[in-house]
Amino acid sequence: xNRALFRAMFKRQGKxxxxxxxxxxxxxxxxxxxxxxxxxxxxxxxxxxxxPKLARVFRLTSDYALxxxxxxxxxxxxxxxxxxxxxxxxISTANELIAHYVSxxxxxxxxxxxxxxxxxxxxxxxxxISGLVLMVLLTELGIWAEAKLFAxxxxxxxxxxxxxxxxxxxxxxxxxxxxxxxxxxNEEYVILSAACLTFTGYAFDIFSSLDDRFSWVKHLTIxxxxxxxxxxxxxxxxxxxxxxxxxSAAFLxxxxxVFERKDLCV
Amino acid sequence: xxQVKGLSKVYxxxxxxxxxxxxxxxxGLKDVTFHVQQGEVFGLLGPNxxxxxxxxxxxxxxxxxxVGFARxxxxxxxxxxxxxxxxVGYLPGEMNFLKEMSGLEFLNLMAGxxxxxPVFSRRRDALAERLDLNLKQPIKKMSKGxxxxxxxxxxxxxxxxxxxxxxxxSGLDPLMQKVFIxxxxxxxxxxxxILISSHMFPEIERTCDRVGIIRAGELAAVExxxxxxxxxxxxFEITLETPEQAQLICESGLKADRIGDNQVSVExxxxxxxxxxxxxxxxxxxxxxxxxxxxxxxxxxxxxxxEVEQSIISSHV
Numbered sequence: 001x002n003r004a005l006f007r008a009m010f011k012r013q014g015k016x017x018x019x020x021x022x023x024x025x026x027x028x029x030x031x032x033x034x035x036x037x038x039x040x041x042x043x044x045x046x047x048x049x050x051x052p053k054l055a056r057v058f059r060l061t062s063d064y065a066l067x068x069x070x071x072x073x074x075x076x077x078x079x080x081x082x083x084x085x086x087x088x089x090x091i092s093t094a095n096e097l098i099a100h101y102v103s104x105x106x107x108x109x110x111x112x113x114x115x116x117x118x119x120x121x122x123x124x125x126x127x128x129i130s131g132l133v134l135m136v137l138l139t140e141l142g143i144w145a146e147a148k149l150f151a152x153x154x155x156x157x158x159x160x161x162x163x164x165x166x167x168x169x170x171x172x173x174x175x176x177x178x179x180x181x182x183x184x185x186n187e188e189y190v191i192l193s194a195a196c197l198t199f200t201g202y203a204f205d206i207f208s209s210l211d212d213r214f215s216w217v218k219h220l221t222i223x224x225x226x227x228x229x230x231x232x233x234x235x236x237x238x239x240x241x242x243x244x245x246x247x248s249a250a251f252l253x254x255x256x257x258v259f260e261r262k263d264l265c266v
Numbered sequence: 267x268x269q270v271k272g273l274s275k276v277y278x279x280x281x282x283x284x285x286x287x288x289x290x291x292x293x294g295l296k297d298v299t300f301h302v303q304q305g306e307v308f309g310l311l312g313p314n315x316x317x318x319x320x321x322x323x324x325x326x327x328x329x330x331x332x333v334g335f336a337r338x339x340x341x342x343x344x345x346x347x348x349x350x351x352x353x354v355g356y357l358p359g360e361m362n363f364l365k366e367m368s369g370l371e372f373l374n375l376m377a378g379x380x381x382x383x384p385v386f387s388r389r390r391d392a393l394a395e396r397l398d399l400n401l402k403q404p405i406k407k408m409s410k411g412x413x414x415x416x417x418x419x420x421x422x423x424x425x426x427x428x429x430x431x432x433x434x435x436s437g438l439d440p441l442m443q444k445v446f447i448x449x450x451x452x453x454x455x456x457x458x459x460i461l462i463s464s465h466m467f468p469e470i471e472r473t474c475d476r477v478g479i480i481r482a483g484e485l486a487a488v489e490x491x492x493x494x495x496x497x498x499x500x501x502f503e504i505t506l507e508t509p510e511q512a513q514l515i516c517e518s519g520l521k522a523d524r525i526g527d528n529q530v531s532v533e534x535x536x537x538x539x540x541x542x543x544x545x546x547x548x549x550x551x552x553x554x555x556x557x558x559x560x561x562x563x564x565x566x567x568x569x570x571x572x573e574v575e576q577s578i579i580s581s582h583v
Contacts, residue, residue: 004378012366105362109420112326112356113379116348264328266358 002115002123009127013093017131018138020089025142028077032146035072069152073143078162078228083202086135090170091194093131094177097124098259099190101266108266121182121259125252128174136163136170155232162231168244169226173198175251182259222247267428267459268302272334273324275483294320295483297334302461302476307454309474310463311564317483318463319359322432325461326356338428355426359433359463361413369401369408369416376420389423397445410437422449429453429460435469447472467561479567486567494563499535504545505552506530518544531556 098121101107110120140163147154177194184190201221208218218224225240275294295317302308310318323329324336327347336343341350363372377386394401397415408416414437421429431450435443443466450460450473464470470477470491477494479486506512506528516522520541521533528551534541545553 002379004375004382007378008364008367008371008375012364101364105358105360106364108326108328108356108358108360109363109376110379111328112351112354112358113376114348114351114381115379116351261330263330265323266328 001126002113002119005110005115005120005123006126009097009124010130013096013127013131014134016093017089017134020085021135021138021142024077024082024085024135024139025146027081028073028139028143029146031073031077032069032143032150032152035069035152036150039072069147069154073232078166078232082139082166083223083226086132086166086170087173087195087198087202089135090128090132090174091177091191091198093128094174094181094194095187095190097128098178098181099184099187102264103185103187105266107264111264111266117260118256121256125175125178125255128178129171132167132170132174136166155234158232158234161236162228165226165228165231165237165241165244168241168248169222171248172222172244172251175248175255179251179255179258182255182262185265267304267306267339268308268325268461269337269340270301270321270324270334271299273298273321273331273336274333275320275324275329276332295324298480298483298485299334300478300485300488302459304459305454305457306476307450307460307462307474309470309477310461310480311465311467311470311477312463312480313465316480318480319432320483321480322359322430322461322463325430326354327351353427355421355424355429357417357421357429357431357434359436361410361417361437363405363413363416365406366404368404369399369419372405372416373401373420373423377423380424383425385425386423389425390419393419393422393449396449397442411439411442414438415442418446418449422453427458429458431460431462433464433466434462435464435466443469467564479564481568489563499533499566500538501556502532502534502541503552503554503556504530504532504550507549507551511548514548515544520544 098107101110107120111117115123140159143159144154144156173194176197177190180190180193184193201223204217204221205223205226208214208216208221208224222244225237225244227235227237231237273295274297277294298317298321300308310321312318320329321336324331325338325343327343327350330344338350338354343350364375367375373390377383377390380386390401397419399412399415399419401416401419403412405413405416414435418434421431434450435446438446447469450462450469454460454473460473462470462474474491476488476490478488503525504515505526506515509527512524512526512528512530515530515532516524518540521535523531525531532541
């Protein structure tokens with residue numbers, strides 16, 4: 001890894017990361033603010049009983065979801081908005097770190113240094129990973145601070161486990177996005193292929209929860225391994241984390257191989 | 267110092283627009299061979315798309331040659347790209363910087379990536395003063411010329427043994443072009459090996475020892491500047507007092523054509539004295555050289571190439 005490049009890139013990505021994290025924290029603040037009202041509302045409970053399929057889509061799988069803040073946060077934030085925002089953040093950052101600099105020519109400057117392609121790639125990957133860790137950390141810190149503000153008790157260890165699982169999940173998304181970023185010269189292809197893979201996977205996961213007959217579909221997507229509600233209710237997703245990390249390592253190795261051997265018209 | 271031998275590159279179009287096309291391959295370079303001695307300034311001349319940047323991309327290890335090799339200081343530019351960069355300063359043809367930074371931040375980043383030697387900041391400040399560039403300005407607010415200056419500072423501050431400059435004066439005003447030429451000549455005096463790609467004749471003429479003329483991916487010729495000047499033809503357009511005087515020049519045995527009543531165009535190969543002797547007998551109203559000497563040599567090589575191509579096409583038809 002090249003320290004000078006890491007500092008410069010992290011400074012640039014840091015602003016973006018903080019803006020995303022701030023947005024998510026405000027959303028969480030809204031959730032925490034409406035939670036006491038929703039948890040006491042009988043009409044919400046009736047809605048999930050009368051329209052179970054719709055409730056599943058919105059991750060309201062049990063009455064339990066509205067009686068504890070962890071379950072509510074898991075269903076309303078970590079199951080939906082957070083995944084989408086993190087997905088967009090990860091794909092756009094992976095594209096900016098490699099494909100954007102190759103297509104606009106700035107990569108010529110980075111590769112004209114004695115750092116070499118391997119070091120440039122590993123630094124850019126480290127920037128992406130650090131950004132993901134920072135995003136998860138800031139989101140969880142935001143929830144913790146807001147819960148303190150509203151005097152809600154949090155299962156801190158469960159949030160920590162969820163954070164590690166989320167980092168592993170988005171590291172996988174980031175590593176295949178980096179792979180596409182090294183594979184294609186055109187930024188549009190990078191974003192299109194990474195977004196298709198990510199959001200189709202997410203759609204598969206939602207589809208699999210609509211009906212028990214389709215539950216096998218969740219095995220086709222990495223999002224099937226991301227069950228925030230179960231983790232916040234006490235599950236330890238050890239094998240899911242190991243599998244996602246292994247997948248990430250494979251994609252990063254592949255991306256590095258492509259980047260080291262590719263002709264670059266910069 | 268720089269050695270390019272039998273360098274060939276074929277670009278493959280992934281999606282040929284014309285599906286009926288026989289081949290989806292485009293020749294980037296064909297068997298390019300030249301060398302640059304230590305302390306020499308070598309110019310690569312050619313129009314856009316001729317292959318100058320492709321040669322440079324091979325030297326920088328951005329492209330892998332299909333055939334042949336490019337070496338700097340005996341190191342293969344593709345296989346040992348990382349080691350090669352330790353003694354090469356590179357100015358890319360496209361000024362696409364990391365736009366969010368200021369000029370100073372960018373130069374600090376590049377200095378850091380090159381090992382941050384104390385000499386870098388000394389040279390950076392001296393060059394910024396000479397090129398009159400405010401380094402604190404954000405890159406996205408810089409004009410094309412200012413970005414070009416920043417690129418030149420980045421390349422020169424590294425004090426590298428070998429400088430590879432791709433179209434270095436594009437976007438610079440004439441005053442700054444002169445400053446740049448002075449900088450190159452100073453680096454040459456310090457024993458640096460320099461390769462300049464350009465289609466700007468004056469900078470090549472004033473800085474280079476030898477010139478490679480590249481055309482459609484092929485090196486048409488490699489000649490010394492002095493030799494090119496001496497051997498190549500020059501065309502002069504002369505306006506005379508009377509049509510009779512113009513006729514006198516046409517009948518003098520020089521290669522001359524009437525281009526107006528009292529205007530002639532004279533083509534000289536090598537020695538200019540025969541023309542001066544004839545001009546001593548007439549009254550000249552205007553005298554101008556149509557193109558600079560090097561430009562003229564360049565055009566001659568191009569015309570030759572096109573004639574060869576035409577004859578190949580005719581023989582096939």
